[in-house]
Amino acid sequence: xxxxxxxxxxxxxxxxxxxxxxxxxxxxxxxxxxxxxxxxxxxxxxxxxxxxxxxxxxxxxxxxxxxxxxxxxxxxxxxxxxxxxxxxxxxxxxxxxxxxxxxxxxxxxxxxxxxxxxxxxxxxxxxxxxxxxxxxxxxxxxxxxxxxxxxxxxxxxxxxxxxxxxxxxxxxxxxxxxxxxxxxxxxxxxxxxxxxxxxxxxxxxxxxxxxxxxxxxxxxxxxxxxxxxxxxxxxxxxxxxxxxxxxxxxxxxxxxx
Ligand code: APR
Numbered sequence: 609x610x611x612x613x614x615x616x617x618x619x620x621x622x623x624x625x626x627x628x629x630x631x632x633x634x635x636x637x638x639x640x641x642x643x644x645x646x647x648x649x650x651x652x653x654x655x656x657x658x659x660x661x662x663x664x665x666x667x668x669x670x671x672x673x674x675x676x677x678x679x680x681x682x683x684x685x686x687x688x689x690x691x692x693x694x695x696x697x698x699x700x701x702x703x704x705x706x707x708x709x710x711x712x713x714x715x716x717x718x719x720x721x722x723x724x725x726x727x728x729x730x731x732x733x734x735x736x737x738x739x740x741x742x743x744x745x746x747x748x749x750x751x752x753x754x755x756x757x758x759x760x761x762x763x764x765x766x767x768x769x770x771x772x773x774x775x776x777x778x779x780x781x782x783x784x785x786x787x788x789x790x791x792x793x794x795x796x797x798x799x800x801x802x803x804x805x806x807x808x809x810x811x812x813x814x815x816x817x818x819x820x821x822x823x824x825x826x827x828x829x830x831x832x833x834x835x836x837x838x839x840x841x842x843x844x845x846x847x848x849x850x851x852x853x854x855x856x857x858x859x860x861x862x863x864x865x
Contacts, residue, residue: 623854623855623860626836626851626852626853627853627860627863627864630808630836630851630853630864631863631864631865633808633834634711634808637720637807637808638719638720638721639720639721639722639723639802639805639806639807639808640711640715640720640721640722640723640806640807640808640809641722641723641725641802641803641806641808641809641810641824641828641833642708642711642722642724642725642809642810642811642812643725643726643727643809643810643812643814643821643824643825644708644724644725644726644727644728644733644812644813644814645726645727645728645812645813645814645815645816645821646659646727646728646813646814647659647812647813647814647839647857648702648704648705648728648812648813648857648858649699649702649705649730649732649813650813650856651702651703651704651856651857651858652699652701652705652732653695653698653699654695654696654730654732656813657815658815658817667688669787670787671684672684672685672688673786673787674786674787674788675786675788675789677786678754678781678786682771682779682781683770683771685771685781685782686767686770686771686772687770689748689782689784690765690766690767690770692748693749693765693766693767694765694766696730696731696732696748696765697763697765699730699732700732701732701733701735702732702858703858703859703861703862704812704813704856704857704858704860704861705732705733705735705736705738706736706737706862707861707862707864707865708724708733708736708738708812708861709733709736709737709738710865711861711864711865712738714865721802721806723740723742723798723799723802723806724738724740724741724742725741725742725744725799725802725803725821725824726741726742726743726744726745727744727745727814727818727821728743728745729743729745729746729747729748729784730748731747731748731749742795742798742799742802743792743795744785744791744792744796744821745784745785745791745821746782746783746784746785746792748782748783748784749761749762749763749783750762750782750783750784751772751780751781751782751783752780752781752782752783753774753776753779753780753781754778754779754780754781755774755776755777755778755779756774756776756778758774758775758776759783762780791820791821796820799824800824800827803824803825803827803828803831803833804827804828804830804831805831806828806831806833807833807834808833808834808835808836809824809825809828809829809833809834809835809836810836810838811825811835811836811837811838811839811843811845812837812838812839812857812861813838813839813857814839815843815844816843816844816845817844822844822845825845825848826845826848829848834850834851835849835850835851836849836850836851836852836853837849837851837852837853838853838855838860838861839852839853839854839857840854840855841854
């Protein structure tokens with residue numbers, strides 16, 4: 609196991625050193641992949657799932673984020689997603705989201721590749737100007753009919769009718785991936801492919817406890833990539849990291865530019 613080159617939490621100096629070392633490396637590599645989690649949206653006022661005031665500390669994922677829960681009580685599930693949509697609609701992307709959009713532009717300007725893989729369904733990366741995102745867990749602004757399967761964008765918050773109905777009369781469900789469901793086929797393959805050919809992978813604001821997403825850093829490592837973690841707290845893949853930047857992504861990511 610490779611020991612992380614700089615992980616000394618109390619010495620901000622080290623974080624500064626790591627930031628300048630990582631910034632230099634990012635300016636030299638032809639391919640960068642980033643994986644983001646709920647932590648990148650925390651500074652925008654969106655609660656994480658497992659953090660101190662995390663959603664799963666207050667709500668039961670089994671009662672709200674599974675196909676069984678929806679079959680059992682679609683209204684309850686939609687009340688929760690409607691509440692989250694209203695919260696997200698009032699939120700703004702933060703410095704972390706904008707920094708990644710800028711990093712992508714700079715990579716494109718030097719004919720390098722930049723892949724943004726996100727576990728987030730909040731759409732804040734899109735609103736910050738990021739493009740061609742690989743959304744592993746779907747999108748809270750998409751709805752899909754459980755009858756005819758039609759998928760459409762719906763940004764109504766709050767929703768007039770709970771649960772909302774499709775034109776065919778059947779219930780609409782949130783366009784997100786629930787526990788026990790498959791990740792969107794093409795999206796997952798493209799994420800694995802990007803990680804298996806990247807030179808640097810940034811893993812930002814995720815506890816790296818939910819698979820298969822948390823396994824992507826290992827794919828990148830096994831392919832010889834360097835891994836950088838941005839998180840104020842330890843995550844499930846710190847042992848894979850070459851750089852660990854202990855801090856808030858909204859503060860650290862802009863400094864990588
Ligand atoms: N900047 C960077 N990281 C942060 C910040 C911040 N400002 N605030 C919190 N974090 C970190 C936390 O320390 C934690 O490690 O973000 C992480 C959030 O972890 P989780 O709440 O577990 O969220 P995530 O990893 O995205 O969850 C994965 O689980 O519930 C499912 O589908 C849901 O996509 C989600 C998946």
